[in-house]
Amino acid sequence: MTNIVVLIKQVPDTYSERKLTDGDYTLDREAADAVIDEINERAVEEALQIKEASGGEVTILTAGPARATEAIRKALSMGADKAIHIQDDSLHGSDAVQTAYVLARALGTVEGVELVIAGNEATDGRVGAIPAMIAEYLELPHLTHLRKLEVDGDTLKGERETDDGIYHVEASLPAIVSVNEKINEPRFPSFKGIMAAKKKEVAVVTLAEIDVEASDVGLENAGSTVLASTPKPPKTAGERVADEGDGGTKVAEYLVSQKII
Numbered sequence: 001m002t003n004i005v006v007l008i009k010q011v012p013d014t015y016s017e018r019k020l021t022d023g024d025y026t027l028d029r030e031a032a033d034a035v036i037d038e039i040n041e042r043a044v045e046e047a048l049q050i051k052e053a054s055g056g057e058v059t060i061l062t063a064g065p066a067r068a069t070e071a072i073r074k075a076l077s078m079g080a081d082k083a084i085h086i087q088d089d090s091l092h093g094s095d096a097v098q099t100a101y102v103l104a105r106a107l108g109t110v111e112g113v114e115l116v117i118a119g120n121e122a123t124d125g126r127v128g129a130i131p132a133m134i135a136e137y138l139e140l141p142h143l144t145h146l147r148k149l150e151v152d153g154d155t156l157k158g159e160r161e162t163d164d165g166i167y168h169v170e171a172s173l174p175a176i177v178s179v180n181e182k183i184n185e186p187r188f189p190s191f192k193g194i195m196a197a198k199k200k201e202v203a204v205v206t207l208a209e210i211d212v213e214a215s216d217v218g219l220e221n222a223g224s225t226v227l228a229s230t231p232k233p234p235k236t237a238g239e240r241v242a243d244e245g246d247g248g249t250k251v252a253e254y255l256v257s258q259k260i261i
Helices: 038-054 066-078 096-107 130-138 191-197 247-257
Strands: 002-007 010-012 034-036 056-063 082-086 115-119 142-152 155-162 165-172 175-179 202-205
Touching: 002 038, 010 066, 034 038, 034 066, 038 056, 038 066, 038 115, 038 142, 038 175, 056 066, 056 096, 066 082, 066 191, 066 202, 082 096, 096 130, 115 130, 130 142, 130 175, 142 165, 155 175, 165 175
Parallel strands: 002 056, 002 115, 056 082, 082 202, 115 175, 142 175
Antiparallel strands: 010 034, 142 155, 155 165
């Protein structure tokens, strides 16, 4: 049996217009539709497959505002057993290091955790380092950016694909892993799963309950600060080439001017 915790994050829908808040340049979470990050659905799916093969329990863990409950319910409706929601106003504006610290502290309160699964990076921040940071805080082995994962007793085996080739990696449990978009295809929640999710336990905890001081997190205590932002320029009309017998030459000249060829 393997007791698994899956880290998830609620993010702005990729197809929505995403904005920063005026003044502190943090993400304006009310400006766009919010969804569970797609890579997190794959992390949940991988945990469920391991549970179905060897038993155990799948716990969802996230940090975020009250609205993040929607993402939690999606994961529970897929088949996860319960969830922990770190909800505290002091978290606003926390950077990646602070977020990893908070998640690590929360993981330390969960009994019998053998495996932590996360996505390789969130679509809003694109940091891609949270799992490794948590592993450092908890002094756990970690296997990151996996396209394949296998649990064999107390051993994890995985495949990490890079530009240089495929690496076969191993670690002993307990451990933390992150997965990429090739790991699996996540299941769709069934009607039964959606109804069952409404009755599953979601423990809402504050920073104090996981022994994190407010002075350790938040925008004012972050190690990085955004000083300004510039909206992306609006799309402009493309350049049209009229073919008067020399169309090919004009296209080639344009590509050269843009340093494409």
